[in-house]
Amino acid sequence: MAGLAEGSSQWAIPWPCLHEFISIVTRAHVFDPPSTLSETLVQVEFWLESRSIIILAEADDYWGHLKQILLATRTTGAKVHDARIASICLQHGVREFWTADRDFSRFPELKTFNPLVR
Numbered sequence: 876m877a878g879l880a881e882g883s884s885q886w887a888i889p890w891p892c893l894h895e896f897i898s899i900v901t902r903a904h905v906f907d908p909p910s911t912l913s914e915t916l917v918q919v920e921f922w923l924e925s926r927s928i929i930i931l932a933e934a935d936d937y938w939g940h941l942k943q944i945l946l947a948t949r950t951t952g953a954k955v956h957d958a959r960i961a962s963i964c965l966q967h968g969v970r971e972f973w974t975a976d977r978d979f980s981r982f983p984e985l986k987t988f989n990p991l992v993r
Contacts, residue, residue, distance in 0.1 A: 883927055885927050885929060887969060888931065897919065933963060945958055950981065957981070970986065972988070
């Protein structure tokens with residue numbers, strides 16, 4: 876991601892992804908040792924300082940998008956968080972969503988790319 880943050884091409888992160896990043900990398904049962912909160916916040920600030928970043932959030936017609944995705948994919952429970960991210964991305968016209976989370980395949984309208992797999 877350093878290449879994106881330091882490059883001139885526009886790229887975007889939905890707010891919920893930043894929240895999830897902070898949540899995951901600071902969990903002791905996920906990483907040994909986990910990142911400290913200070914380290915994590917420095918990383919997020921590095922991304923936010925990028926001149927080419929766009930931060931994606933819910934827009935006025937968000938509820939309609941989310942509702943449609945939930946119904947079409949029959950998404951419930953913990954996967955609603957993923958539907959929220961997919962909805963925000965689709966609402967903003969995201970062409971490709973980078974993720975290692977295979978759960979996003981349930982949203983076929985959102986093209987995904989796993990940057991960890993060649």
